[in-house]
Amino acid sequence: MTQSTPESKFVRWGFIGAAQIARKNWKAVRMSGNGVVAAVASRDVSRAEAFIHDCSMEAPPVVVNANGEATLARPVAVGDYQDLIDRDDIDAVYIALPTAVRKQWVIAAAKAGKHVLCEKPMAVHADDADEMIAACRENGVEFMDGVMFDHSSRLPAVKEVLADSERFGKMRRIQTHFSFCADDSFQSDNIRASAELEPHGCLGDLGWYCIRFSLWATGDRLPAAVSGRAISVYDGGSVPSEFQGELKFDDDLTAGFFCSFRCVNQQTATITGDQGYLTIDDFVLPFVDAESKWQCHQHELQIDNCRWNFGRHTTNGAVREHASGEADSQEVRMIRSFGESILNRTRNERAADIAIKTQRVLDALRQSDAENGKWITL
Structure with a gap:
């Protein structure tokens, strides 16, 4: 098994x-500061x-030489x-x-002692996902699915807002x-x-992010039950296009989502409390900018006899973070974070756990759809 030594920089x-x-x-990888692309494999x-x-x-590559230095x-x-895995x-x-x-190929890589970053959805079935994670753990390698927004600096900042009892209150709906x-x-x-290659269709390609965002907002909790159509x-008729x-959680919190290959580009998220609500217009792929943004709302309806005034009360929030292709972008943070776990030999248990949870919710939603929207208990 060949792995970077503790002294490795890349x-x-x-x-x-x-x-x-x-x-x-x-x-x-090129922007991460701790990774290099050594090889690329394709059947052709x-x-x-x-x-x-x-x-x-666009991004001139570097490799690591015999002295452990990165050179063009x-x-x-x-x-x-x-052959690449070996x-x-x-x-x-x-x-x-x-x-x-x-x-x-996840299992083959794990058995060869290679750490695995895998695109999403991670598997066809949750049983397969369990086998994949088990293989990684048995062979002492890291696993992560490629959800870039998980690594955005926006999410910790938003979590602070959600914890504010006066601005947001108790979470009710996602x-x-x-x-x-x-x-x-x-x-x-x-x-x-x-159906042969991507059986989950839009649910796997787009819905994975919606499920993941809902789990993140609840502190990585699994819902008690789900229903999907x-x-x-x-x-x-087997591959969802819309x-x-x-999702129902055990404290009266609910979450809903819609994903589609047939509607215009939209990547919106709303988290609603009993005191205010928070909106993100680009929760998956940030708009081109040097900031990642969100808005907080506490609109107020005032009624006085014949006068009805619905007052807008919105504040803007942002963190400094480029949308893509820079050292602080979410996809670069993902690669860098994964690399740090490997180089420092620290386990990132959350990465594998949240991927498995996302897959289990997806599986239950597929089962619900097959049973005409029946609520499925997790």
Whole structure:
């Protein structure tokens, strides 16, 4: 098993898969300060070569030399996933493969002593996810799913607002919406409409973030029960293209979400208390800016005989954080945080635990949909 030593300054990354999102993480590794991309694997080595070429044009790569120093050099293109996993110059793998095949390669990487950052949703079923995490723990490697907003500095700041009894009060409701409007070729050409490759459709691709945000807002608690329905479907009726879900927690808190491949771009979250509510317009992918923002609201309805006044009382909040591609961006924080756990040999138990919880909620929502929206107890 080859891993970075405690004295290492860099995590040597291997990318498995050349998906579009991997390009963003290529730059995140480059900006992290503690990682380098050592190799990229694709079943077609020419695709790996093209990926390396294109990414290098924007973010010139570095590799670690024999002295442990990072120097400008080109990562290796590999035509076989297992060959990349077996390399001695890889400490961690980033897996950007379709959901249907992730389990195999997460387990293979874990058995080879490689730490795993995995795209979401992490698995087809929660049982598979349990096996994946078990393999990582048995082999002493870290696991994290690729939810970038988990690492935004906005979330700790928002948590402070939610803890303010005067501004927010007791949490009552969480509502999220994540959608984009796919083009006419999406259903026939995109793997997210394929039952074979991405069986969860929009629920796995978009709803994963909605579920995760709700769990985060509640302190990583699992709901007591969930109900879900696919509103529209692809691929013979098995792949959700629009989905709505409800989560009930054990203290009268509820959460709801809607995700869709058929509605305009929207990434909104609302958390409502009995004294005020908080809104985020870009909870997954921040708007282009040097700040991550939110708004707090305590609107007031005043009634005096024939006069009805609904007063707006809104305050703005923000943290300094670039939207993407800079050292303080959420995807760079994700890579850096993962790297710190590896280099310092500290366990990040929350990363694996919250991924499993998200998968369990997703599974229960699929079961509910199959049973016509029946409430499923977790």
